[in-house]
Amino acid sequence: xxxxxxxIPFFSIVLMMIAGIFTSIVHRGRAAxxxxxxxxxxxxxxxxxxxxxxxxxxxxxxxNLGIVGHPFGNELVCGPLEVTLALTFLTVMALCVLGGYKxxxxxxxxxxxxxxxxxxxxxxxxxxxxxYTNDAFTAYVFIEINTISACALVMAxxxxxxxxxxxxxxxxxxxxxxxFLMGLTLLYHITGHLLIIDIHEQVVHLAETGSxxxxxxxxxGLMTLGLCxxxxxFPFHTWLPDAHGSATTxxxxxLSGLVLKGYIVLLIKCIFSIxxxxxxxxxxxxxxxxxxxxxxxxxGSVKAMGExxxxxMIAYSSVAQIGYIxxxxxxxGEAAAAAAIYQILVHAFTKPLLFVCAGxxxxxxxxxxxxxxxxxxxxxxxxxxxxxxxxxLSMIGLPLLxxxxxxxxxxxxxxxxxxxxxxxLGALAVSSVLNALYxxxxxxxxxxxxxxxxxxxxxxxAVKPGAAVAVSIVLLAVGGILLGVFxxxxxxxxxxGLSLL
Amino acid sequence: xxDFLSTLWTQRYMFTAVILFCIGAFSLVFNPNxxxxxxxxxxxxxxxxxxxxxxxxxxxxxxxxxTDFSATPSxxxxxxxxxxxxxxxxxxxxxxxxxxxxxxxxxxxxKYHTVYLDVIMASMKxxxx
Amino acid sequence: xxxxxxxxxxAFFDWVDGEEWCAKTPDExxxxxxxxxxxRSSNDLDAYRRFRRLNQAVGAxxxxxxxxxxxxxxxxxxxxxxxxxxxxNEVSARYIERGIAETGSAxxxxxxxxxxxxxxxxxxSSVLFLAATCVTILLRRDRKNTTSRDLxxxxxxGLADRKDKDIVLRTAVLLLLPVSVMVGFYxxxxxxxxxxxxxxxxxxxxxxxxxxxxxxxxDSVRKFFNEHLYHLVKVVCLMCYGLILIYYVFTGSNGLDxxxxxxxPGNIISSGIIMPINVLVGFEVACTIYAFxxxxxxGEM
Numbered sequence: 004x005x006x007x008x009x010x011i012p013f014f015s016i017v018l019m020m021i022a023g024i025f026t027s028i029v030h031r032g033r034a035a036x037x038x039x040x041x042x043x044x045x046x047x048x049x050x051x052x053x054x055x056x057x058x059x060x061x062x063x064x065x066x067n068l069g070i071v072g073h074p075f076g077n078e079l080v081c082g083p084l085e086v087t088l089a090l091t092f093l094t095v096m097a098l099c100v101l102g103g104y105k106x107x108x109x110x111x112x113x114x115x116x117x118x119x120x121x122x123x124x125x126x127x128x129x130x131x132x133x134x135y136t137n138d139a140f141t142a143y144v145f146i147e148i149n150t151i152s153a154c155a156l157v158m159a160x161x162x163x164x165x166x167x168x169x170x171x172x173x174x175x176x177x178x179x180x181x182x183f184l185m186g187l188t189l190l191y192h193i194t195g196h197l198l199i200i201d202i203h204e205q206v207v208h209l210a211e212t213g214s215x216x217x218x219x220x221x222x223x224g225l226m227t228l229g230l231c232x233x234x235x236x237f238p239f240h241t242w243l244p245d246a247h248g249s250a251t252t253x254x255x256x257x258l259s260g261l262v263l264k265g266y267i268v269l270l271i272k273c274i275f276s277i278x279x280x281x282x283x284x285x286x287x288x289x290x291x292x293x294x295x296x297x298x299x300x301x302x303g304s305v306k307a308m309g310e311x312x313x314x315x316m317i318a319y320s321s322v323a324q325i326g327y328i329x330x331x332x333x334x335x336g337e338a339a340a341a342a343a344i345y346q347i348l349v350h351a352f353t354k355p356l357l358f359v360c361a362g363x364x365x366x367x368x369x370x371x372x373x374x375x376x377x378x379x380x381x382x383x384x385x386x387x388x389x390x391x392x393x394x395x396l397s398m399i400g401l402p403l404l405x406x407x408x409x410x411x412x413x414x415x416x417x418x419x420x421x422x423x424x425x426x427x428l429g430a431l432a433v434s435s436v437l438n439a440l441y442x443x444x445x446x447x448x449x450x451x452x453x454x455x456x457x458x459x460x461x462x463x464x465a466v467k468p469g470a471a472v473a474v475s476i477v478l479l480a481v482g483g484i485l486l487g488v489f490x491x492x493x494x495x496x497x498x499x500g501l502s503l504l
Numbered sequence: 505x506x507d508f509l510s511t512l513w514t515q516r517y518m519f520t521a522v523i524l525f526c527i528g529a530f531s532l533v534f535n536p537n538x539x540x541x542x543x544x545x546x547x548x549x550x551x552x553x554x555x556x557x558x559x560x561x562x563x564x565x566x567x568x569x570x571t572d573f574s575a576t577p578s579x580x581x582x583x584x585x586x587x588x589x590x591x592x593x594x595x596x597x598x599x600x601x602x603x604x605x606x607x608x609x610x611x612x613x614x615k616y617h618t619v620y621l622d623v624i625m626a627s628m629k630x631x632x633x
Numbered sequence: 634x635x636x637x638x639x640x641x642x643x644a645f646f647d648w649v650d651g652e653e654w655c656a657k658t659p660d661e662x663x664x665x666x667x668x669x670x671x672x673r674s675s676n677d678l679d680a681y682r683r684f685r686r687l688n689q690a691v692g693a694x695x696x697x698x699x700x701x702x703x704x705x706x707x708x709x710x711x712x713x714x715x716x717x718x719x720x721x722n723e724v725s726a727r728y729i730e731r732g733i734a735e736t737g738s739a740x741x742x743x744x745x746x747x748x749x750x751x752x753x754x755x756x757x758s759s760v761l762f763l764a765a766t767c768v769t770i771l772l773r774r775d776r777k778n779t780t781s782r783d784l785x786x787x788x789x790x791g792l793a794d795r796k797d798k799d800i801v802l803r804t805a806v807l808l809l810l811p812v813s814v815m816v817g818f819y820x821x822x823x824x825x826x827x828x829x830x831x832x833x834x835x836x837x838x839x840x841x842x843x844x845x846x847x848x849x850x851x852d853s854v855r856k857f858f859n860e861h862l863y864h865l866v867k868v869v870c871l872m873c874y875g876l877i878l879i880y881y882v883f884t885g886s887n888g889l890d891x892x893x894x895x896x897x898p899g900n901i902i903s904s905g906i907i908m909p910i911n912v913l914v915g916f917e918v919a920c921t922i923y924a925f926x927x928x929x930x931x932g933e934m
Contacts, residue, residue: 004887013886017879020759024871027766028864068752070735070885075727076749112775118766125763132756140590144756147597148763151604155767158608163615167624170608174541177601178532181548184594185525188556191587192710195719205719221706511708518707526700534692536685562721563714568741569827570733573898577729582741584725585732589746593757596832600764603925607771610929614783622681 008056009064012079012135015046015089016128023124032108032116039120040097043127047093054086058496063503065137065200073137074201080137084344084500087493088268092130094482095260095351096123102359102475103253105366110160110251119159122152126257130265139187139277140197142269146183146233150176153262156254157246168245175242176233179266183229190222190277199276210282220286226273227288234266236292236329237299240322244306248315252362255314256355259321264347267328271344274332275504284335293333293423297430299326304437311374313361316441317354320398323434324350327409330430334416334423341497342412348493349397349405349486356479357394359472363387364449367466374448381449383465388449390476395442397483400435405483408490410435517558524551538609538619542602549598553591560587737895737904738825747830747907748881755878758914762871765921774932806848813841821915825904831911835918842923851931854923860934863920870917877906 022042029035057064063082065073072078100107100123111119129149136142154176158169191197193215194205209215235243247255274283283289303323310316324346331343361372367384368376381388397404410431417427468476486493512519524547531544560583568585570577609619616624711718728745738744746754774783821834846854884891896903927934 004889010883010886013882014879017875020755021872021875024759024762024868024875027762028868067886068882069749070881070891071727071749074724077752114775115770115773118770121766122763125759128759138753140593140750141753141756144593144597144753144760147601147760148756151601151760151763151767154604155763155770159770164628166608166612166615167621167628170538170605170612170621173605173608174532174545177545177605178529181525181529181532181545181552184549184552185555188552188559189706189710191556191720192559193719195722196724197586197590215709215711217709218706221702508708511712512704514712514714515707515710517713518710519704522703522707523700526696526703529699530692530696534685534689558713559718559720561714562716562718567828568729570739570741570898573733573739577733577741579726579729582729584721585728585742585745586725587720588742589750592742592746592830592832593753596757597760600760604764604767604771607768607929611771622685623678626678626681 005066006056008053009066009081011049011053012081012085012089012131013066013068015049016131016135018042018046019124019128019131023121023128026117026121026124029117030114032111032113032120035117035120036100036104036107039100039123042124043093043097043100046127046131047090047097050086050089050093053081054090057081057086058083061499061503073198074196077141078137078198079135080199081135082500082503083496084504085134087496087500088134088344088347089131091348091351092134092261092264093127095355095479096127096130096257098475098479099253099256099260099355099359101471102355102479103251103256103362104471105469106252106362107159112161115159119156122155122159123257125152126156126262130261133265133269136272137199138197139190139199139202142272143180143184143187146180146266146269149262149265150180150233153258156257157250159254160249160251162249164245164249168242168249171242172246175239179229179232179239181229182225182232186222186225186229189218189225193218193222199272202277203279206278206282210285223273223278223283223286223288227270227292230266230270230273231292231295231329234263234270235322235325236295237302237322237326238295240299240303240325243322244310244315244318247318247321248312252358255318256358259318259358260351260355263321263325264351267325267347270332271340271504275340275501280335280337280340289333289335291333292329293426296326296329296331296333297426299323299329300430300434301326301437304434304441308437308441310441313365313372313374313377313445314358316374316445317357317361320357320438320441321350321354323438324354324398326434327413330427331413331416334413334419334427336416336419337498337501339413339416341494341501342409342416344497344501345412345486345490345494346409349409349483352479352482352486353394353397353405356390356476356483357398359475359479360387360391360394363466363468363472363476364391367463369463374445378448379450379452382452383463384468385465386468386473386476390480391449392446393480393483395446397487399439399442403484403487405486408487408494411490412494518555521551521555521558524548524554536620536622538612538621541621542605542609545605546598546602549594553594553598556587556591556594558587560584733898736907737898738907739898739904740825740827740830742828743824743830743911744904744907747910748905751878751881751906751910754910754914755874758871758874758917761918761921762867765867765924768925768928772928772932779932802848806844810841810845813837813844817841817915817919821911822901822908824911824915825907826899826901831914832918834911835915836922838915838919839922839926842919843926846923846926851927851934855934858920858923858934863924863934866916866920870913874910874913877910881906 019042022038026035026038029038066079068077107119125148129145132145133142154169154173157172158165194202196202196205209219232239247259300323303319303326307316307319310319327346328343331339363384364377364380364387365372368380397406400406400410414428414431417424528544528548528551532541532548535541562583565581565583568582613619729741732741732744736744736748817834817838820829820837821831824830842854893905895905924934
């Protein structure tokens with residue numbers, strides 16, 4: 004018999020899928036929300052127990068999905084890194100849904116509210132599957148589940164803008180999936196295996212003997228390009244501001260904080276587990292990622308400066324933050340990759356915090372999201388104002404907050420002396436200044452008290468956040484602060500996990 | 505050159521798949537008509553399944569349906585069953601995504617009375633929030 | 634400091650304070666967006682179309698490059714039909730040689746996807762369920778997506794509700810429908826003995842239901858298959874599949890004997906979990922295919 008905690012990854016994935024299937028017949032929206040939160044809490048508890056069991060020992064295990072093991076059947080893999088990512092994703096998902104639940108019940112038709120939670124359950128299941136999988140084709144199937152449910156989250160609000168944003172997101176996503184599957188097909192042609200461990204053995208063998216080098220290069224390029232398309236790397240980000248800016252609050256939070264990260268986790272598996280870092284580096288794909296990451300960091304911030312719609316501004320900021328992750332991958336080496344994974348964790352807490360607070364501030368300003376109407380909103384919704392301030396300062400890179408730890412680790416990893424160091428340090432500097440140039444004015448604006456009767460806006464009353472929203476804002480902010488304060492232990496954990504990959 | 509052409513002829517199924525993949529991808533990204541984008545997506549996915557199925561074929565062997573139960577099936581008799589199984593999964597995924605995308609196109613048509621994405625984007629440009 | 638510099642300094646401080654871009658009302662923002670430089674055409678659509686042509690030229694170049702690169706890759710891949718390809722390795726050898734002994738299924742492909750890779754197939758069934766749910770969100774009629782014009786059209790045509798008047802069509806369908814249903818059940822039940830399985834069998838069944846609905850009106854199908862039954866069948870089938878999956882994987886990963894009776898290969902009651910899963914998946918697929926048709930044509934079942 005296996006130790007009891009080794010069953011947790013499989014049961015997490017299947018429990019979330021069964022919760023999603025069951026929720027489709029639960030008719031009331033609030034009951035569906037309750038089912039979703041119960042399922043996520045149960046899975047979170049299980050993964051916390053798993054964390055407690057395997058992280059102190061630094062243990063990694065594989066789990067057979069069926070009667071035979073590798074290389075004949077399907078497998079899951081679990082190590083410290085996977086468990087940390089799973090815990091982060093589960094926590095953030097629960098807090099996103101809690102933080103945006105008012106928007107869900109206002110924006111969506113009552114008969115269709117339970118279907119929204121079906122989508123949330125299946126997104127969680129597919130994220131867990133992408134974190135724990137050890138098989139490339141299973142990863143593809145769950146990529147498709149993630150694509151469809153993420154598009155459904157955008158279009159749940161059912162307005163013209165969201166429908167067009169959804170179709171543009173879907174088209175770009177399908178191109179990415181197609182490229183990934185084509186790369187996977189070619190990889191199967193040359194290696195004959197689908198399990199990641201076995202593919203890696205064969206790839207090492209091929210690189211040594213020098214056979215099938217052109218197909219191997221093209222496979223690397225196709226799979227990386229497919230995953231970059233789906234995670235909105237510049238210049239493939241054009242769908243992101245519309246999709247994240249027009250959706251309901253919890254949808255924007257889940258999409259920015261979690262969905263984009265799932266594909267990046269798969270990219271980590273591609274770089275480190277399937278191809279191996281040396282081979283990946285030797286084909287210069289990393290340099291392309293570095294250039295596009297730097298371009299994303301600058302372009303995202305520049306476009307965010309011109310936005311007056313708060314959610315679109317935060318969405319463009321996401322484009323820039325994804326650039327940080329690709330900067331980490333492009334620099335090469337374990338330290339830079341650990342910094343990139345740290346950014347995944349920090350962004351997963353900070354971006355939903357910003358979206359939830361923006362939603363609350365907009366509600367306190369008569370449901371209007373233009374910055375003009377949000378002036379003074381911090382005084383009307385104090386907790387949301389504080390949360391937005393903490394999130395914005397984290398993005399700028401104030402010490403003691405998560406964003407600073409990321410920039411510090413990236414700069415530290417960049418100090419290798421080659422041309423990449425100058426590019427990375429320059430990009431970090433420019434991006435930090437640009438981030439300050441749009442977050443600080445926004446923070447100042449929401450705390451500026453409007454003169455009484457100075458303009459045509461009516462005086463709006465203060466809005467008390469509900470318990471759920473308050474819990475969500477507080478816990479997301481605390482998560483960001485803890486990641487900033489305890490940067491060394493968490494950083495060490497990630498490095499250990501990465502080396503075991 | 506003749507070597508290249510003869511290899512290309514041997515790999516004809518994969519070559520056709522690659523051409524169809526590129527045509528499908530072009531249509532998916534650059535054609536302004538939403539229905540033609542979806543046709544491009546179907547073409548692209550179909551090309552990938554053709555590529556995958558051609559990985560399994562072995563000259564001179566038959567489909568992996570065992571009819572003679574007296575002896576253990578020999579590897580020499582049957583083609584590789586794995587790619588065919590993967591294609592079965594892929595086809596269902598492709599059909600599901602196409603159905604979803606077509607429902608989106610129907611709703612967009614009802615709202616904007618056109619299926620041309622550039623017309624829709626131009627008419628949306630003036631919207632604020 | 635001369636006046637123009639002072640203005641610029643003030644403008645900079647206003648911008649940092651958010652005065653400049655936060656002080657604009659939405660109307661002013663729209664006006665600023667609509668104000669175009671003189672040399673550009675005033676027509677948005679023309680501008681889009683010209684941009685589109687340049688975009689398509691660049692895109693065509695990119696796709697031709699991709700085609701050339703992939704052709705070079707194809708020429709360098711292992712040759713088609715060669716027995717010594719990397720894909721013909723110990724994995725496929727095991728599936729062929731021990732497939733019947735371990736799964737009990739004569740259809741080696743069906744046995745592979747429903748026992749060695751049963752998790753992927755469960756994911757695939759969930760994709761189908763997910764797509765049906767998304768189409769329901771989009772197309773099921775509610776007050777937000779139905780205009781009064783849609784309702785008038787639906788009631789006046791009545792095409793979906795009434796029987797088709799063509800006697801040739803009705804008689805042909807009456808003759809064809811039992812055959813179609815039988816073939817659908819045959820493909821579902823014999824999925825482990827011949828090519829087929831739950832997905833193909835379910836599609837044939839669903840197709841038969843669509844044919845019946847189109848010819849005799851959707852009310853005739855509503856007599857035996859309504860929305861309530863659709864949800865019940867869908868959820869029960871997927872939950873049973875999930876429970877079978879959990880039992881199979883739990884016993885398999887622990888190395889326990891799963892006591893699933895594999896039967897005699899070649900019989901219809903054989904192959905352990907494969908035939909029940911084929912039946913469950915077949916019913917789910919049939920419901921989903923009919924649901925797609927009903928939602929697209931009418932907006933409800």
